[in-house]
Amino acid sequence: MSLNGLRSLTCAVAKTVSTIGDPWTLMILKELFLKNRRFDEIQAMTGMSPHLLSVRMRKLEQADIVRRQAYLERPKRYEYRLTEKGISLWPVIITLKEWGERWHEWPSGVPLKLRHASCGHEMQLELSCSRCGDGVGPRDVTLEMSSDMTAERRLMAGAQV
Template sequence: MNCSIASALDVVGEPWTLLIVRDAFYGVRRFDDFQENLGIARNVLTARLKKLVEAGVFRKTAYRQRPLRYEYRLTDKGAALFTVIVGLKQWGDRYGIASRNGKPMDLVDRTDGHPLDPVLIDAASGRRLELTNVRAVAGPGAQQATRDFFDRLALSRPPTR
């Protein structure tokens, strides 16, 4: 499928995968710590970590030689998933039922500890992005079928004034 979202889901769309990445953002690096915190079966965790390493989301580095033990560190590619995790957190805070007593986790500024309320903005203009002020169009990497899809959508929209 000629779609960046579909390509991303090929890497991170399996159950457990984004929770592993989330824990890495919290600072978890070692297999046993992922397993203990998530309660995930060891064989499932092994498979997910292997796929994330192969996809370049994590790099595997030895921290002990005898017995050989590894830790998993986010690469730049993995760190770029931060916005996805924050978006899912915000959606879960707003619509989820994780806690009736409030949000289970907050984000705070690392230097001063002040609470943060992240928003999605356009880097060039600084404008806040919302569903009501953006639309999707075919990009430079779009295949003809994708261009045709967006052309059909454009034709079905009422003209703007």
């Protein structure tokens, strides 16, 4: 299945991966969260070619994850700002950061720490139940697939036989 084929599946993860799942897009998002908003800054920090960066930025604009905003009129220059939809990807980027810190070696210490602006303490992302507040992990939930997703998965499994 192609990356574009993921968009047609009845699966939130597949649809998300089809939009932001390539490494360059994730690196662009990381830079935007690090407050690098200008094309040349993002290019320098990611090492992407100008063409590749342009293609990915257009895709993010079309998905309403970023918007261009003029910061200079003559010559016309733009910076890229995360939309609300883009800002909601923050937990995704932070989870990738924390996974990398846990499973890779950092002889000089982790490269980036997060401090809670209100209290000043170092913090990590935590998943908790929105009802009771208890922490949750993959062993603490049950899954309920929609009938559409169940039917689609059966069809896909049958095609594999």
